[in-house]
Amino acid sequence: MNMKDKKYIKEDDLDRFLNTYSLNKLSGAEDVDMANAVFDQDYGVKMSEAKRNKLLNKLGGGSGNGKWTWIGVVLLIVIVSIVLVFQLEDKKEGQVAGSLEDQLKTESTPHSSELTSVLELNEIVTDTGFMKTFANIKDSISDRATVISSPVYAEDTLNVKQPLAVKALFTDQEIKYYEKIKKELVSQLIVHDKKMYTQVRETFIYYKQPKVGVDAFVLRNFSVTNMEYKAFLIDLIKLKNHEALKIAMVKQTTWSNYNCNQLADNYFKSKAYDGFPVVNISPQAVLLFCQWLEQATNKQLLLDDPKAKAIKIRLPFDAEWISSAKIGFAQTPKCEGYQTIFELSEGLVNKAFLKRQEKVQKHDLKKRTVYDNFFELNRYGMSEIEILDIYKSADTIQVFYPDGLKNIGKVAHVSEFIQNGSSKVIVFGSCWKSKKEYAKMLSEFKNQSASPFIGFRYVVENEQLETYKNPFW
Amino acid sequence: MFKLIEELKKNDKEAIALLYTKYGEKLYGYAITKWKVSDDVAWELVYKTLYKVIDSLDNYTFKDENRFVGFVFKVFTNYLRNHLRDTKNKLVVAEELFEGMNISLPESDGEEDNESESSLMKCLKKVLGALEDWQRVLLLMKAQDFSYKEISPYVDKPAKQLKVYNLRLRTVVSKNTNFCVENNEYEG
Incomplete structure (x- = not known):
């Protein structure tokens, strides 16, 4: 056999081969030990009663067979008859009392509405429980009604003078829309929607020191978008959470420091940029966002299953990025220049990593799209016209989730906040013209506490999935 | 021979329910959580397994319950393997799933x-x-x-x-x- 024709096993793909081996072996010969191991576990999944009954009936073991089936049918007929007789009598009485009931219904409408407001408010307060320390949650029902029924103005919620403060931030319609976005975000997170999240298995990497073990984790596939960040701000606004809002607000004017006035006006505000990465936010704002999403997701998880274990949401560690890139889950652009945490000249990664990257990038060539060209360009130093020209290529992208987001992520290509081994927030990015230029952007970022070139994504720790146990150092 | 098998051979309803509780429900959870199949597929696999087990009891003699447990699991694994192969599931190398490693493989997509x-x-x-x-x-x-x-x-x-x-x-x-x-x- 030709050497080139031989197939070799890749460690990353070993599980598939092990599973194949298991199935071939177990289906050929009885393995009492493995069988006992499987039957000893508690999987926490139960068949619904309807399905169980259907199964037992089909197997001949259901209680619905034979004489009991007939007894059941007769009983059902009797019960249905009794219910029908009672309903007829109720209808007669209802006709007499009809006018009085209508009158009561009309009078009670405002109260029902108030009750709904209280319930919604409670829900939101629980939802963002971490903000209780900031929030003044003594809102009256009427306060709440104002928030919901009229457009929310930045000046109502923020006592800061920004060009935006005089403009309406969100309309009623937008509030409803972004609330829906929040629900989608939470439900995608709960199921770890494969198109939105990647489960990266535990591995060893060479990074800074000879060998580091990285635990498994779930990484979001794209940066957090403007629309998701708007959903976060709306929750803060509803809480009248001034302190948190001050931290979380997007500093859109930062665009103007780079002579990008159109983007300063539109990038966050216009719906056209909803699928673009949120930028111009501080590391503190990012941490608040993670906390907010963690709380909202855990609340939903507990509603779905009271025994569910809480998940944790945080910024990715640098080693996790390296691990994702090594395995091939995180796409890195093929470009020259300074690569921050992937920088070979600083000894952070070794040549084997770069070789591996080349292999992954070669593999990606098959799936290369027009958007990959933009992914390989760093926006820093470009004029607004040049940036807008690139952004225009996203005009034809229709679908937000998930392919649309993937392509917009490439068109918008931003650097991202991550954390290092000391849990310090750092910025990582690719394709910088030089280290000097990267350092310049960082110093501007420090002065402005925000940058139009930095976004973020998050990592999910899910004990239930065994994706994370202990930090790797 | 242990009691469950004797009762199953008589098509006793309680025995079938016990067979489901002891093994069927576990296999259902195993299929869903470990092999990531849908609940409908898991139901189908469990049904086929239990049906096959009950149907084949007359042809087998089990020395003890352990042997029976091994048999139930083997039947289930066969159905699971066929399903994963037919659906080209990502958790396995579908082309490599066959009975006995020396049997010639089905034709692959060419690559x-x-x-x-x-x-x-x-x-x-x-x-x-x-x-x-x-x-x-x-x-x-x-x-x-x-x-x-x-x-x-x-x-x-x-x-x-x-x-x-x-x-x-x-x-x-x-x-x-x-x-x-x-x-x-x-x-x-």
């Missing part, structure tokens, strides 16, 4: 090299066979997404140590399998 893939499986089998039992159990159970805590009692090692063992074993198995493929050591 895969069947002959060398089966060489690879033969090598993997050889390498796994050379491992200690606990090492093999650890690798296979972890590949099926069992947690270290769940695996720990079957390998008689503390759960905390298993991650390191698993990572090391993965490297060793991959390396030795590739060495075997490279040198045609699966032959003979």
Whole structure:
């Protein structure tokens, strides 16, 4: 056999081969030990009663067979008859009392509405429980009604003078829309929607020191978008959470420091940029966002299953990025220049990593799209016209989730906040013209506490999935 | 012969319900959580398994319950394997799922090299066979997404140590399998 024709096993793909081996072996010969191991576990999944009954009936073991089936049918007929007789009598009485009931219904409408407001408010307060320390949650029902029924103005919620403060931030319609976005975000997170999240298995990497073990984790596939960040701000606004809002607000004017006035006006505000990465936010704002999403997701998880274990949401560690890139889950652009945490000249990664990257990038060539060209360009130093020209290529992208987001992520290509081994927030990015230029952007970022070139994504720790146990150092 | 089988042979409803509770429900959970199949598929697999078990009882004699447990699991694995192969599930190498490793493989999409893939499986089998039992159990159970805590009692090692063992074993198995493929050591 030709050497080139031989197939070799890749460690990353070993599980598939092990599973194949298991199935071939177990289906050929009885393995009492493995069988006992499987039957000893508690999987926490139960068949619904309807399905169980259907199964037992089909197997001949259901209680619905034979004489009991007939007894059941007769009983059902009797019960249905009794219910029908009672309903007829109720209808007669209802006709007499009809006018009085209508009158009561009309009078009670405002109260029902108030009750709904209280319930919604409670829900939101629980939802963002971490903000209780900031929030003044003594809102009256009427306060709440104002928030919901009229457009929310930045000046109502923020006592800061920004060009935006005089403009309406969100309309009623937008509030409803972004609330829906929040629900989608939470439900995608709960199921770890494969198109939105990647489960990266535990591995060893060479990074800074000879060998580091990285635990498994779930990484979001794209940066957090403007629309998701708007959903976060709306929750803060509803809480009248001034302190948190001050931290979380997007500093859109930062665009103007780079002579990008159109983007300063539109990038966050216009719906056209909803699928673009949120930028111009501080590391503190990012941490608040993670906390907010963690709380909202855990609340939903507990509603779905009271025994569910809480998940944790945080910024990715640098080693996790390296691990994702090594395995091939995180796409890195093929470009020259300074690569921050992937920088070979600083000894952070070794040549084997770069070789591996080349292999992954070669593999990606098959799936290369027009958007990959933009992914390989760093926006820093470009004029607004040049940036807008690139952004225009996203005009034809229709679908937000998930392919649309993937392509917009490439068109918008931003650097991202991550954390290092000391849990310090750092910025990582690719394709910088030089280290000097990267350092310049960082110093501007420090002065402005925000940058139009930095976004973020998050990592999910899910004990239930065994994706994370202990930090790797 | 133990009582459950005797009762099942009489098509006793309580025995069938017990068969479901003891084995069917576990297999349902196993299929969904470890093999990521849908609940409908899991239901179908459990139904087929229990039906087959009840239907074949007259043809088999079981020395003890353990043998019966092994039989139930084997029947289930057969149906599961067929399903994963037919749906080309990502958790397995569908082209390599067949009865007996020497049986010729079904035609693939063309890109895969069947002959060398089966060489690879033969090598993997050889390498796994050379491992200690606990090492093999650890690798296979972890590949099926069992947690270290769940695996720990079957390998008689503390759960905390298993991650390191698993990572090391993965490297060793991959390396030795590739060495075997490279040198045609699966032959003979």
